[in-house]
Amino acid sequence: MEYGWSRNGNQRCVRHRAPESTMSVSSDIRFTRRKLSRPCRGCCAALASLLVLLLLAAVAVYLGHMYLVGDPLNRQTFRGSFVVSSWGVSEGEKGNDLEPKANRTRETELQQALYNLYLNSELKSCFVSADILALDSSEEGMRVHFEVSFEPIFTAVSTAEVTAVLARALTEPTAYFSKITTLPETLHIE
Structure with missing residues (x-):
């Protein structure tokens, strides 16, 4: 009751x-x-x-x-590019193959490598995503255009910090970029 x-x-x-x-x-x-x-x-x-x-x-x-x-409007996005001079050759793939299927596979591998690189870096607390925007042919090799996004909660992420993480991975061979040879001097992030 x-x-x-x-x-x-x-x-x-x-x-x-x-x-x-x-x-x-x-x-x-x-x-x-x-x-x-x-x-x-x-x-x-x-x-x-x-x-x-x-x-x-x-x-x-x-x-x-x-x-x-975090407010999604505070998301910081950095776009950049670097050149891959040679790709690791697997069993059924030629080194300079430009077929769409091979490019999709390379794009997926590069996206996963960028994602893992930033996820395991000192910027992991505010890292959100990594995307490959395009793969373009150039004189030196294949130019990779990418975008990485961060949602800083307490401090802003600078371009220098984002560049330092990727430059360190491109100059020193790491597990993330072990299948490709890059030209670190072509790295540009804005």
Whole structure:
């Protein structure tokens, strides 16, 4: 049995009386604590405390979202390019093959290499994504155009930091770029 209800199903605190006149008197409109019975006071107190708790929960969710979740509008995106002079040759693939299927495979491998590189770097706390935009033929080899995105929470990411991570991976052979030979001096990020 809940507050405000009697055993026969009628509410205790609701009084049905015929209106004395069609116009309300100011004393009938006023709502005071004295007019409520004891069980109805408990219901009102419980309802008021529930509303206050819901308000506090909404404020907590709002503040948590504002300060703990990064705003997508603050996303920093860096575009760059570098030249791959030679590709590692697998069994069924020639080194200078320019077929679309081979380019898709290379694009996927490069995207995964960039993703893993930045995910395991000192910038991993704010790293979001890495995408290969295009593969273009050039005199030195194949130019790779890419884009990396960061959502900095506490500090901004600079172009120098993004360049340093990739330049270190291109100059020193790492597991990420082990199948390709690059020209590190062609690296350009903006």
